[in-house]
Amino acid sequence: MSLSHRLPPGAPAVDPYYVYAPRPDPHRHGVLTLFVAGLPDDVKPREIHNLFSHRPGFDHCLLEYTGRGNQAVAFVTFFTHEAALSAMTSLNGTIFDPDTGDRLHIELAKSTSRRPRGGGDVYRIIDKRANKTEGNADHENFGDEGGEEAWEEDEDDGHDDNGDGGSDEPSGTENENSSDKNELPADKSDQPAHKQQNGSPSNDGRDKSSSDIPPCSTLFIANLGRTCTEDELKEVLSKEPGFHVLKMRRRSGMPVAFADFTDIESSTAAMNSLQGTVLASSDNDGLHIEYARSKMRKS
């Protein structure tokens, strides 16, 4: 389908996929790490890993539960700058949580994340939440030293790290921040205030997992274009590990589909990686994928 990369340094920036990315920032060329915002507070490290580890050139990732607000941020590092850009352009705007419809905002990070020490764990977690609220009690932090600034305290490749802005808006401002204590003191200089704040209703005490539907090895796929065919959808799904059967129904206008997987792990991974995918036949936001309410009948 659409492999969105190969934008040689000299080429005119007219790659159609490139418009999805924040404007090319000359200050960040060569950075291997992506900054990912727009994550719900109940995001799991495994979800980040599932989403990015299939991308070519993936190296490692780090998930931080910021103590402020209710959204986590992630830092995902690739082996090459081009791989990072490619993952950014193809995943930017992904609807991570169908319940809220919030989309991922991905930018190049301010600097490349430090490699995990020891190399044992695939990903690291930093949890600054006062009360590790809902859901995530299983993997508190088995990262290394409970790092507070675990990704950019080193200076091997030279970069600036000073706690700075904490914006996570698509307006192109930098937004990687690690310290929980630095509220940005309104010195954004060149960025006019944006009106759109992250609209996720703050769930103070509410625990509303990423969906009201319990995990299921069958996925429900909606928001298909009216002209979407089973083959078109199947072609995308068949790249996902564990995919079995696809069934499409058109009942009230728009078609919907059910995709069955071998297990919940593979259906979850597929949902994470295909969420928001725009098909040739789609005209709106791309695929809306949820767990089906009941598993597809066997055979």
Next chain:
DNA sequence: AGCACA
């Protein structure tokens, strides 16, 4: 928001 097949 829209969830079927047995």
